[in-house]
Amino acid sequence: MRLEVLLPFRIFADKADVLRIVAETRDGSFGLLPRRRDCVAALVPGILTYESEADGEVFVAVDEGVLVKIGDRVQVSVRRASSGADLASLRDAVRRDYLTLDALTLSARAATESLESGFVGRFARFHAE
Template sequence: MDVNILLPYQVFATLGDVTNLVIETPSGSHGILPQRLDCISPLVPGILTYQQGAQQSQFIAIDQGIMVKTGAQVMISVRRAIRGSSLQKLQQAVKQEFLALDQEQQALRTVLAKLESGFLKQFSALSKH
C-alpha cells in the first residue's frame, strides 16, 4: 500500500510498500492490510504502527484525524504527527502533547469527529449509488 500522512500545512510522510498498518480509532485498534476493502475511519491520538516490506515495525505518534483507504492508497489526515526514535518516547509525546487538552476542547473535538465521520459515510454511500 502507499500511505500518505498529511498535516494541515504540509505532507508529513509518504510511505511506499507498506505491508500492514495499525490505526487507533474510537472503537480500538484496527489492522489494515493491502487486500482490505475500502474504508473510512476517524482516528484518535495514539501510535500509528506500520511495516514496509520485510523491515521491522515503525511508529509515528499522531493526533486525531481521519483515515481513508481506497484501493492500495491510504490517506491519513491528522492535526499533528511526531516521528520518534523509540516507542517509549512517542508514547510520552502523545500523553504530553496530544492528550493534554482541557475537557471542553476534547468534547468539541469528539462532536466534530462524529460529524465528519457521519458526513463521510453518507457521502461514500451516496457516491456508490
C-alpha cells in the first residue's frame, strides 16, 4: 500500500510498500492490510502504526482526522502529527498536546456559541420592536 499522512500545510509522510496500518477510531483500533476493502474512518487523537520492509514498525502520534483507503492508496488527513522513537513518549504527547487542546477547543466553541446565541436573541428582540 502507499500511505500518505497529510497535514493542513504539508505532507508529513509519504511511504510506499506499506505492509499494514493500524489506526484508532472512537470504536477502537482497526487494521488495514493491502487487500482490505475500500473504506473511510474518522480518526481520534492517538497512535497510527504502520509497517514496511524498509522502515519496520513505525509509530506516529496523530490528532483527529480522517483516513481514506481506495485501492492500494491510504490517505490520512489530520491537523497535527509527530513521530518519535519511543512509543510511551508519543502516547504522552497525544494526551498532553492533542487531547488537552481538544478540551480547550471545545471550551472555546462553547463560549462562542454562548456569545452567538446572546447576539441572536438581542437581534431578534431589536427587530421585534
